[in-house]
């Protein structure tokens with residue numbers, strides 16, 4: 001059975017005191033994570049050591065970075081390398097979030113290089129894909145997402161692909177309060193799985209977790225997660241409120 005995952009993406013929010021308090025409040029709750037369920041906290045870089053320390057000894061709680069460099073090491077001022085993140089207790093890296101693609105011009109080819117850096121350091125990619133509104137209005141969202149997968153992921157070996165978590169985040173649903181309908185989410189998730197099956201076969205396609213992201217909140221999580229191809233969520237705004245995120249975790253299928 002594939003993993004069901006609630007992933008918090010804190011983005012560029014909170015100071016250390018606020019971040020520590022939020023994590024403490026969430027981890028104090030009786031989360032009752034059954035086997036096969038995971039919670040991931042994608043925290044800003046400066047809070048990684050704090051978050052890693054707080055999650056020590058907690059079952060099925062993992063820390064993610066929100067990005068990592070496509071370069072190995074060296075004279076790249078301001079960048080953070082995969083080996084550094086591995087050394088401070090990170091297990092997952094969010095790769096290709098639409099905000100990175102849009103504001104920092106990350107291309108599909110560059111994301112493929114970041115993914116390769118992750119695999120050199122035993123870090124699992126949490127790979128984001130998803131179309132802008134204009135593409136959906138043209139009815140071309142499947143082609144758009146298929147291309148993102150093909151150009152960033154499909155050079156991986158089957159063994160590597162099994163380690164990847166995919167998040168489908170339609171850009172028009174991020175931070176807008178406008179969630180994809182459960183039917184829209186299920187349709188795209190099934191399509192993504194079909195693309196995986198064509199490239200890697202049934203077994204691998206069935207084993208990759210595909211999360212939905214875009215205005216997930218306590219009130220809609222259960223319905224979204226109940227869809228057969230939706231294996232949890234990547235949550236922005238609602239992950240900054242302990243009670244909201246705890247309910248989202250408890251909504252995992």
Ligand code: 13P
Nearest residue numbers: 009174175214215236237
């Ligand atoms: P919101 O949940 O705030 O819409 O953000 C989604 C997202 O971008 C998670 O990565």
